[in-house]
Amino acid sequence: MPNILLVGNGAREHAMAEAISRSQHNPRLFSFMKANNPGIASLSEKIKLGGYSDLAAITGFATENKIEFAVIGPEDPLNNGVVDALTACGIPAVGPNKSLARLETSKSFTRNLVNKYHIPGNPQFNVFTSMDGVEAFLNKLEGIVLKPDGLTGGKGVLVQGDHFVTEDEALKLCQQILKESSSLIVEEKFDGEEFSLQCLCDGKTVVATPLVQDHKRRFDGDRGPNTGGMGSYSLPDHSMPFLKPQDVEEGLEITRQVAAALWKETGNPYKGVMYGGFIATKNGAKLLEYNARFGDPEAMNILPLLKTDFVEICRHIIAGTLDQLKIEFEPKATVCKYVVPKGYGLPADHPDAASSRDKIEVGNVGKARLYYSSVDKKEDGLYLSSSRAIGIVGIADNLEEARKIAEAGVKAVKGPVAYREDIGTAALIQKRIDHMKKIRKY
């Protein structure tokens, strides 16, 4: 019976805990969380609460409990060097060390790496540490995207047309970003449709998992402010209806080349999840960014479909033998909808903005799966925090069935909550197909 450490406390980690618990090796789960997730706690032998920068607490908990290996869920502990600390104690981990995690934590590192190793997929871009040259570069671009260098919880990137219009506005925003961040990436804006390709990597072998599409905007119809993610879907063929097979192949090939480049550049193999955020354009797949971990919500789409033993996958990632394992997923559709506090993600002047710490009731979610995120379990029940509360996942043979299951599940959560009704609807997907048709000029 292996003892496994899980670091993280969100719905993504709840789905990971469930995947670990399903293993035929009867693992015992030890969970280190910054807040008590009742779903993870119910699957754990033991939990410990603490901050993700308290590396001594994490390694202490791991050594005390004779952990065989650790799995790291979120980006914060990776950025803090939790894998380096665990490795120093002789405990291997699924998750990159601090240097390799720059794949996510520094967008300039990744853009420069892709250029240095002549890997396709980058936009035209420049990295700035002062305003010198910013204006001239903005002049050269047809559409502009501004990115602070560093972790921003998915809320730092500014896109022309969505967040600002004119070049003057862009210049002011650049000044603002440089005040708060060590550097600024200015890049060419792509037109297309986005897809998430989460890959498993042992350093040399890169294995794709089913494609997922996330929905960042707070409101139906992709309107409103960006959030950590309001929900996501995947299809039985593990692709997306608006993509050509070549788009997917290009995304995978970029990821393979980036994995090889990371090893050369840092001297260490990347062991963990390489989550590529891609955009299909008229010129094929382009790279938006990498995350160094599963997505939240996207983990909830793929992990429940996993037919291969997750503990075995982790062992092969650590041993560098992923090429010897056949990794399979159920050919099913999934729809994940996040139930969030009504005020989640809204600007302060919005009438619903007041952050609620209200009580919620969770009734029978029927055939849906429920993954806890930021809920506070008190003696008298569950309370909302300011973040996303519960991920509800429908799984079925087709998208419409999966959507209905998720929708029914969401309705079982009572309280001052909100969610997106349009995720997984045929109409929304048709919009994406039509958009790609227009771009490709069929």
Ligand SMILES: Nc1ncnc2c1ncn2[C@@H]1O[C@H](COP(=O)(O)OP(=O)(O)O)[C@@H](O)[C@H]1O
């Ligand atoms: N070069 C680009 N062209 C068009 N849209 C972009 C570009 N880069 C980012 N975006 C948009 O901004 C969003 C956030 O950017 P991303 O690089 O994924 O950063 P993060 O997820 O850290 O906020 C993307 O999902 C995409 O919608």
Ligand SMILES: [Mg+2]
């Ligand atoms: Mg992103």
